[in-house]
Amino acid sequence: MVSRKWGVRLIAGLAAAASLVSVAGCGNSGNSGDKKDSAKASGDAIIKVDNTEPQSPLVPANTNEMGGGKVIRYLFEGLVSYDAKGKQHMEVAKSITPNADATQYTIKLNDGWKFTNGEKVTASSFADAWSYAANVKNAQKQGSRMSIIKGYDEMQDPNTPADAKLSGLEVIDPLTLQVTLKSPDSVFPIQLAHQSFFPLPSAAFKDMKAFGKAPIGDGPYKFKSWQPNTDIMVVKNPDYRGSRKAANAGIDYRVYTNEDAAYADLQSGNLDVMEEVPQSALKTFRTDSSVKAFVQPGSSYQGFIIPESLPHFALGKEGNLRRQAISMAINRKQIVSKIYQNTKTPSTDFTSPLVPEHSAKLKNSGNLQYNPTKAKELWKQADEISKFTGSFKIAYNSDAAHKPWVDAVSNSLKNTLGIDASGDPYPTFSDIRNRVTDRSIKTAFRSGWMLDYPTAEDYMTPLYASSSADGHGSNDGDYKNPQFDAALDKALSQTDVAKRTADFQAAQEILLDDLPSIPLWNEDVAAAASTKVSNVHFDYTNLPTYNTVTK
The missing domain is CATH 3.40.190.10 (Periplasmic binding protein-like II)
Structure with missing residues (x-):
């Protein structure tokens, strides 16, 4: 699911994924919070949460x-x-x-x-x-x-x-x-x-x-x-x-165009749950007595897409060289440490550590590692095929805290590759999504994905399968590679878990070479709630389980 911004670790042997068996109900049980907290709540409160x-x-x-x-x-x-x-x-x-x-x-x-x-x-x-x-x-x-x-x-x-x-x-x-x-x-x-x-x-x-x-x-x-x-x-x-x-009695999804304003409302008790604290609060929210802080591993992906239609970046020799050069020019660990206080995990593949198929040791994973010397070499090789001129822009929505990382990435590209790189802000998430959806955007653009269900497949089919391109899904860069499609189909046909995992990883190795998007990091849960609420939990999507929250 595409996210404006952006989980307890999943149990590795998920029942439905462990083997191909008949799935039958054995009785339902709701997500329950701490009994002591539950005793304080009346259950008739409306929970106020931030939204776009x-x-x-x-x-x-x-x-x-x-x-x-x-x-x-x-x-x-x-x-x-x-x-x-x-x-x-x-x-x-x-x-x-x-x-x-x-x-x-x-x-x-x-x-x-x-x-x-x-x-x-x-x-x-x-x-x-x-x-x-x-x-x-x-x-x-x-x-x-x-x-x-x-x-x-x-x-x-x-x-x-x-x-x-x-x-x-x-x-x-x-x-x-x-x-x-x-x-x-x-x-x-x-x-x-x-x-x-x-x-x-x-x-x-x-x-x-x-x-x-x-x-x-x-x-x-x-x-x-x-x-x-x-x-x-x-x-x-x-x-x-x-x-x-x-x-609780209900949920009030309040629209905010400024994350700092939402956090201020949280601190004052006018908002109950905020799924992600703003960048300005990352240094202080853990010790802020006016809120309850939550930090745990998460599954959401953050990166940016370079459309296949962008000159010099189409699938093929030149395009792959340029994408790999750009990826290697980015010091993910430094950005995560200095800007985000280590509340994010640098990407090592196209999934997240919260799914069983994740791996940090895949072929071509070096394309996600900081290597400025090789980045320069690859960019030079691409220029020998067709000289790059003009500027490289990364579009983002300014109603969320993307400017710091976009500026940092742009500076890395300037300093390493010697190109004119900069951010291209849009006022709201809807503004940029409309341009992406109708394919009128002519630059690279930020992308975020929140896991819809707990398997590596959700990071692949909707985002990179040919069937999801051209407005038929979330393949916003219109990446189409028959080899990847075939590898993905092979993984999905496997009823043996180990073989399916290996085939998913083989499909990822193709993505790591083509880089239809540039993975940056996985968003860990860095959230906060009002001191007035209890029973706040986070699921595999990095989102709060709003139905469990009491006040």
């Missing part, structure tokens, strides 16, 4: 940034979820059973789930939502998530009927959905935690834009109001049946 204005209406498959994503994940519930410890919970799904080669899954639903308008959640609620997301006519930003399902390719034809259904989805009965995939995918049960696989009520399809402004979900909270550029309010859903039950 969503880029689009709140439709799950059309949201790929966290301003909207943080709201959607609590308005809706899917087939499965993951708690703060990385444990999978069956939610609407009663069981998810694969065939022998992971090309087909039979999903049984629990009876009794309802949307907040009273409509029953059925197999059609999922099948219709997934087909809508896949249909090219609907231009859903997360539509490529459905590319694993049979029939997706046919639905990319502009002449596809508006009511077309994915051929790989068969509603056996109201509580049974059979899913046939295009090719084997052994991590499909994990991917189902992603919001693009959430169900939609029939009312959504009558006017999706209007629905997105007042969504009807089946999650732990229900929609109350949305004041653009001010806040979004959700309140507890008393009919929610899942594991993520609300311990």
Whole structure:
């Protein structure tokens, strides 16, 4: 999930990822906090949290940034979820059973789930939502998530009927959905935690834009109001049946365009939880008596993308040399230490230390290490192919604390490569995302990714697969390499964990050579909460579990 800014360490043997087995519910249990803290809370308080204005209406498959994503994940519930410890919970799904080669899954639903308008959640609620997301006519930003399902390719034809259904989805009965995939995918049960696989009520399809402004979900909270550029309010859903039950009365997502202003509100008690403290507070927040500080390993990625369309940087000899030179010219450890007080972990691959497939010893990982001498050599080799002229800019949104690192990276490029490099600020996150989405941006640009579900696949398919390029997903640089696609497909076809891990790593080695983005660091949790609240936890996405917070 794309983040404006930006976890307890995951248990390495996640149940759904450990082997290809039938997944069945064994009873749900909510995320619980400290019992002593819980005793102090009344459970009738609205929790105030910081947010950004969503880029689009709140439709799950059309949201790929966290301003909207943080709201959607609590308005809706899917087939499965993951708690703060990385444990999978069956939610609407009663069981998810694969065939022998992971090309087909039979999903049984629990009876009794309802949307907040009273409509029953059925197999059609999922099948219709997934087909809508896949249909090219609907231009859903997360539509490529459905590319694993049979029939997706046919639905990319502009002449596809508006009511077309994915051929790989068969509603056996109201509580049974059979899913046939295009090719084997052994991590499909994990991917189902992603919001693009959430169900939609029939009312959504009558006017999706209007629905997105007042969504009807089946999650732990229900929609109350949305004041653009001010806040979004959700309140507890008393009919929610899942594991993520609300311990508070609701969540007020307050829009901030200045992180320092949000932190000041936190210190004064006018804000309850802030997912990441501003750069200005990194030296002091741990000892600030006016807040509760949280520091722990995290999974979010920060870097910048150089679009394939940018002159001198297309996939190939010259482009690869320049990307590698730029990456080697950056002293990640120094930036993390001096600017961020070691609250970030320099990247060693394209994933994070919180997923089992992570490795710091992959082939081509040296491209992420500071090596100014080699950087100069590679840049010179690229100039011998085609001389680089002009400037190199990194676009970023100035409503979050990106300027310090962008300036530091730009200075490194100036000093090492001798080029004119600088930051290119945009006023808000929405401003830059709109330019990225419509492909009108003509510079490199910052990118952030928050893990959607706990597997290395989530760092790969949505960000670098060819099927996610050209506006069909989050491959914003439009990177397309058939060799990478084939390596990724091979990993997904493996039902043996060790072999799958090795194949994911082989796919990463291709990314480390091509560098479709320049990984900088993983964002550790560096968050804070008001002293008035308790039971604040962080999950694998680096986000607070807002439903557990009490006041």
